[in-house]
Amino acid sequence: MRRQRRLARDLWFRFLIYVAAVVALLPLSLVLAYTISNGWRAAMQPDFYLHFERPEGIPGAGVQHAIVGTLELVGMASLLAIPVGIVVGTHLAEYRQHRWATWVRLAGDVLVGTPSIAIGLFAYALLVAPFHHFSALSGAGALAVLMLPVVMRTTEGALLLVPPGLREAGLALGLTRWRVALQLMLRAAAPGVVTGALLAVARAAGETAPLLFTSFGNRRLVFNPAEPMQALPLTVFHNALTPYKDLEDQAWGAALLLVVLVLIVNLASRFALRRQLALAGRGTS
Amino acid sequence: MVAAAAPLALLAIVVVLAQQAWPAITHFGPRFLAGRVWNPVQVEFGALPYIFGTVVTAFLALALALPVGVGVALFLAESSRPRLRGAIGIGVELLAAIPSVVYGIWGLYVLAPWLYRHLEIPLNERFPNVAIFGGTPRQTSILTAVVVLAVMILPTLSAVSRDVVRAVPNGLREAAYALGSTWWETTWRVVLPAARAGIFGASVLALGRALGETIAVTMVIGNRPDIQPSLFAPGYTLASVVANEFTEATGQLYSAALIELGLVLVCLTLVVNVGALLMVRTVDRR
Numbered sequence: 001m002r003r004q005r006r007l008a009r010d011l012w013f014r015f016l017i018y019v020a021a022v023v024a025l026l027p028l029s030l031v032l033a034y035t036i037s038n039g040w041r042a043a044m045q046p047d048f049y050l051h052f053e054r055p056e057g058i059p060g061a062g063v064q065h066a067i068v069g070t071l072e073l074v075g076m077a078s079l080l081a082i083p084v085g086i087v088v089g090t091h092l093a094e095y096r097q098h099r100w101a102t103w104v105r106l107a108g109d110v111l112v113g114t115p116s117i118a119i120g121l122f123a124y125a126l127l128v129a130p131f132h133h134f135s136a137l138s139g140a141g142a143l144a145v146l147m148l149p150v151v152m153r154t155t156e157g158a159l160l161l162v163p164p165g166l167r168e169a170g171l172a173l174g175l176t177r178w179r180v181a182l183q184l185m186l187r188a189a190a191p192g193v194v195t196g197a198l199l200a201v202a203r204a205a206g207e208t209a210p211l212l213f214t215s216f217g218n219r220r221l222v223f224n225p226a227e228p229m230q231a232l233p234l235t236v237f238h239n240a241l242t243p244y245k246d247l248e249d250q251a252w253g254a255a256l257l258l259v260v261l262v263l264i265v266n267l268a269s270r271f272a273l274r275r276q277l278a279l280a281g282r283g284t285s
Numbered sequence: 286m287v288a289a290a291a292p293l294a295l296l297a298i299v300v301v302l303a304q305q306a307w308p309a310i311t312h313f314g315p316r317f318l319a320g321r322v323w324n325p326v327q328v329e330f331g332a333l334p335y336i337f338g339t340v341v342t343a344f345l346a347l348a349l350a351l352p353v354g355v356g357v358a359l360f361l362a363e364s365s366r367p368r369l370r371g372a373i374g375i376g377v378e379l380l381a382a383i384p385s386v387v388y389g390i391w392g393l394y395v396l397a398p399w400l401y402r403h404l405e406i407p408l409n410e411r412f413p414n415v416a417i418f419g420g421t422p423r424q425t426s427i428l429t430a431v432v433v434l435a436v437m438i439l440p441t442l443s444a445v446s447r448d449v450v451r452a453v454p455n456g457l458r459e460a461a462y463a464l465g466s467t468w469w470e471t472t473w474r475v476v477l478p479a480a481r482a483g484i485f486g487a488s489v490l491a492l493g494r495a496l497g498e499t500i501a502v503t504m505v506i507g508n509r510p511d512i513q514p515s516l517f518a519p520g521y522t523l524a525s526v527v528a529n530e531f532t533e534a535t536g537q538l539y540s541a542a543l544i545e546l547g548l549v550l551v552c553l554t555l556v557v558n559v560g561a562l563l564m565v566r567t568v569d570r571r
Binding site: 006007009010012014016017018019020023024025027028030031034035036084087088091103104106107108109110111113114115116117118119121122124125126142145149152170182200202204205206207208209212213216233235236237239240248251252255258259262263266270 | 287288290291292294295297298301302304305327352353355356357359360363364368370373375376377378379380381382384385386387388389390391393394395436439443457467468469470472473490493494496498499500503504524527528532542547548550551554555558562
């Protein structure tokens with residue numbers, strides 16, 4: 001009797017674990033389903049990609065300026081953050097015992113958790129207020145601060161997966177440490193580094209808060225990084241809070257574009273990670 | 286020199302925000318933190334309603350997400366079906382990849398009306414005298430923000446907890462099975478107690494994420510700086526008020542007060558995150 005009760009309880013909790021897994025996947029499927037069904041209408045029209053904003057009520061408005069803006073902002077932020085992140089990550093992996101390594105690592109992890117709105121305020125104070133002018137460049141600066149710790153920590157992680165024998169072989173052949181690091185280790189860890197860079201890009205592309213008072217947004221198409229610039233998340237945020245139906249449709253359309261962009265980049269990073277694990281001789285978990 | 290980029294950025298954020306907030310810090314002193322009135326026209330600024338909203342939504346979101354997160358972590362660490370495990374793992378990771386603003390628009394147009402119709406109205410009518418269900422229910426409310434936040438911190442919670450549960454030595458499990466325990470008894474009495482510190486660390490880490498989340502919360506919380514007990518009434522958070530008012534702030538003191546709110550938020554998350562990371566790290570080392 002007692003044994004049966006114990007077994008029944010075991011079965012019940014096994015079942016609950018499945019329930020938890022289903023509950024966790026429910027919001028993902030709901031968000032994806034609603035974004036696709038609500039964004040479809042706007043995203044299917046060619047005008048959506050070919051025009052920028054028009055006054056409310058005039059048909060044919062699009063988000064071309066936001067697409068270009070997101071690509072340009074994230075591109076500039078990547079140029080700023082990815083090289084620095086790779087160098088710092090390599091440094092952390094190669095000099096693991098360095099006195100400050102623990103602190104650099106901790107600071108990176110804390111920076112990942114720092115509210116993005118605070119990073120926006122920081123970029124405003126440094127890059128907007130002194131020039132009395134919102135600019136895409138300041139937005140890229142804010143995004144770069146967000147991307148840096150992601151690139152840094154994944155680069156370090158990827159380098160740690162490389163068998164240490166490679167480093168020792170290089171050193172035994174008389175190569176200097178920096179050549180071992182850059183030409184042997186980093187090359188062997190390339191897919192993992194790409195994973196980190198892609199994850200950072202995906203994160204930056206979806207961020208709204210750091211852009212609110214740096215890149216600010218723009219109703220027209222601009223390429224000049226010294227001007228305020230629109231981005232897809234800003235379009236979603238501003239249009240979703242208006243009472244107009246067609247602007248709401250555009251917000252959903254822009255949200256769909258964002259989700260597709262982020263998911264593609266994410267899947268690409270997963271592919272790169274699998275390559276790294278295969279190179280390092282480990283299966284995926 | 287370059288290696289110090291992350292610590293320098295962190296330090297610079299705190300220093301720059303403190304310097305920008307200095308006019309408000311010197312003008313209002315400590316009563317800024319305790320003040321309950323936020324009136325830019327009268328140049329009267331108090332942070333308490335925002336601190337209240339931030340802390341309450343974050344803790345409630347954690348309470349809501351924790352059982353599910355630990356359940357998912359157990360599933361991912363212990364399930365004997367690798368295929369299903371892989372699929373759920375990818376799903377949870379994608380949950381983390383969805384941009385905040387997409388959760389915002391979904392919360393605003395889909396979740397908020399649903400919660401209003403199926404939870405807020407029935408509970409409010411049934412228990413009008415219970416304080417947390419009282420007041421006039423609104424679609425954009427603390428409850429909506431809590432649910433959206435719970436969804437957003439779930440990936441952090443379950444990914445970190447999964448690693449912690451996996452790190453529990455197998456010998457402990459085997460010993461428990463050898464004594465005749467069922468899977469659940471092993472998990473509840475052996476694995477989870479062994480993983481307790483790490484799961485606590487994961488929770489604090491998730492709490493830090495919830496405290497700092499901006500855009501999604503701004504879109505669904507209703508943006509009213511009140512301190513009141515009802516879950517169905519609008520609230521406001523530190524991050525949301527900065528997002529909403531900063532570009533419209535006129536006058537040096539108003540901007541400085543908003544930046545001081547940002548500084549309070551940074552300090553709050555800094556303490557929480559450092560604590561959590563040190564906790565998770567000690568577990569890793571063991």
